[in-house]
Amino acid sequence: MKLAITTRNRKRAAFTLAEVLAALLFLAIVIPTAVEAVHVASLAGEVAARKSGAVRVAERVLNESLVTTNWTSQQSGTVTEGVVDYQWKLTSQTWPQEALQQVTSQVTFTAQGRNYSVSLSTLANSPPPAATTTSSSQ
Numbered sequence: 001m002k003l004a005i006t007t008r009n010r011k012r013a014a015f016t017l018a019e020v021l022a023a024l025l026f027l028a029i030v031i032p033t034a035v036e037a038v039h040v041a042s043l044a045g046e047v048a049a050r051k052s053g054a055v056r057v058a059e060r061v062l063n064e065s066l067v068t069t070n071w072t073s074q075q076s077g078t079v080t081e082g083v084v085d086y087q088w089k090l091t092s093q094t095w096p097q098e099a100l101q102q103v104t105s106q107v108t109f110t111a112q113g114r115n116y117s118v119s120l121s122t123l124a125n126s127p128p129p130a131a132t133t134t135s136s137s138q
Helices: 002-009 017-067
Strands: 075-081 084-094 100-111 114-125
Touching: 017 075, 017 084, 017 100, 017 114
Parallel strands: none
Antiparallel strands: 075 084, 084 100, 100 114
């Protein structure tokens, strides 16, 4: 008989209305903030991936131009990697020290509706002047 009395007097464990409302308020603040953080991280990842691609393009253009000594005049073009277009421009300018040129490869691209740019530069020996040949007929 004593057993029946103790179970009847025992309180039921439950959340109060105030606790439930406080938890809902907390979730209403935390969930949008977490979603925004994931969105920002995704955008940063996309920009970083495209910058990495732009660096590859800039390095390739710079190396090809140095090997072929094709950097004495300004050049430009477009390279497509996957679905991304990279516009590149190659320029050279005289370095303050004698017989050196600063060769710069600049690559621009669009990510998230904004334009970004990556530049790589190196120093190169100025190419010797083109030799002219003269022929004489006797």
